[in-house]
Structure formats: structure tokens, C-alpha cells
Amino acid sequence: KAGVTQTPRYLIKTRGQQVTLSCSPISGHRSVSWYQQTPGQGLQFLFEYFSETQRNKGNFPGRFSGRQFSNSRSEMNVSTLELGDSALYLCASSTDRLVSEQFFGPGTRLTVL
Amino acid sequence: AQSVTQPDIHITVSEGASLELRCNYSYGATPYLFWYVQSPGQGLQLLLKYFSGDTLVQGIKGFEAEFKRSQSSFNLRKPSVHWSDAAEYFCAVHNAGGTSYGKLTFGQGTILTVHP
Numbered sequence: 613k614a615g616v617t618q619t620p621r622y623l624i625k626t627r628g629q630q631v632t633l634s635c636s637p638i639s640g641h642r643s644v645s646w647y648q649q650t651p652g653q654g655l656q657f658l659f660e661y662f663s664e665t666q667r668n669k670g671n672f673p674g675r676f677s678g679r680q681f682s683n684s685r686s687e688m689n690v691s692t693l694e695l696g697d698s699a700l701y702l703c704a705s706s707t708d709r710l711v712s713e714q715f716f717g718p719g720t721r722l723t724v725l
Numbered sequence: 726a727q728s729v730t731q732p733d734i735h736i737t738v739s740e741g742a743s744l745e746l747r748c749n750y751s752y753g754a755t756p757y758l759f760w761y762v763q764s765p766g767q768g769l770q771l772l773l774k775y776f777s778g779d780t781l782v783q784g785i786k787g788f789e790a791e792f793k794r795s796q797s798s799f800n801l802r803k804p805s806v807h808w809s810d811a812a813e814y815f816c817a818v819h820n821a822g823g824t825s826y827g828k829l830t831f832g833q834g835t836i837l838t839v840h841p
Contacts, residue, residue, distance in 0.1 A: 660827025
């Protein structure tokens, strides 16, 4: 089975721009979670989608948004980029059981200049 | 709110030596616990998980972890470390109750350096 894929792997943007990141989960997985990883704050939960519905959201400003498509692929969008948004963005997929292990993609490294 | 503490930011061991990485969690009910490993510039790879049952769980790459409810700990161990084990290790907890769908809470990570 193919693993979780994320595109693009690297992005460079300037302040004020917006960006869209994509995540394709493992086949059969319908839950997709997104995390932001920075040296200062560590790994922080952004949001989770299941069957095209956002079920959970972390403590991030409204500039961070996401969606999920009927094939379980997910995108996250960050608008009005700030320098502090520079981070590794990781997505993870899991089955639809209430609790199951999450499988992570390689991440998208976003640099905001 | 649940939290995870990894007291050791950086650990250095010699190749062939044993390893123990500490993890303490704060959570009222029975937690669902995980250990992940991350190599530089890569995503997270699941090493092992604890949901219930036997408190000593085996994982990949020769790792094991022991859940101790009385100490709120889930320490990761390996009897003999290989140079390829050098990476950053994260302990995580999942609260299955309420509206915590899909949310893992991670510790700050422990960087493991292996000397030849």
C-alpha cells in the first residue's frame, strides 16, 4: 500500500501571500489530520477531517483552513502568510475507528520570507 | 487538558549500549499512547502503540515500551542501539473522549545521538 503523500515538498512564499498544501491519505483511510511543526512550539494539531467534515480544530487563527474531498484527499490553506507560519506541515491519515494509529506523510516545508 | 512531557531534550549513547527514553503524560482516563521517530527532514514513523492489555508493548526496529499507570509513564527502551537509530523521538497521547477526534498531543521530543 502506498503511504501518505504530500505535495509540494517545499514551498517559498512571501508575507501576505496565501498557500495551499495537499495531502493524499493511505487508500481506505478516511480521517486526515494536519499538524504544524516548528522548533519553538513543536508539533501542534491544526485540524482533522473525516468524510469531508471537519470534526476537530486546534488553536490556530482563522487564516488556517482546510477541506476534504470525497476521495479523502485533503488540502489546507493558509491566507495572509506571516513569517511565523514558516514550518513543516505534516498530514496524517488513519482509519475511521475512534482511536487508531496515525500514519504521517513526509511533510511540506513552508518558508515565508 | 492532557499533556505529554519528555524530560530529556537530548540523549547521547554509544553504539551497542542500551537506551531508555522517558515519557510522562497527564490525562485522567486510560490514555492511548504512541511513540514516533523522525529523521531529519522527514515525517514521523510509528514505532509502537499502547491501547490496552499487556503493559509491555513491542514495536518495530527492536523497540519496546512499558505503560505504568501508577507513574503516568510510557518509557521507550532498546537493549542495543544502532547508529541508524540516531533521530528525534516523540511520545504522543490521544484522548479518545469528547471531541478530540484525530488529535494527538505530542511531547517536545528527544534527540538521540549515537556515538560509534
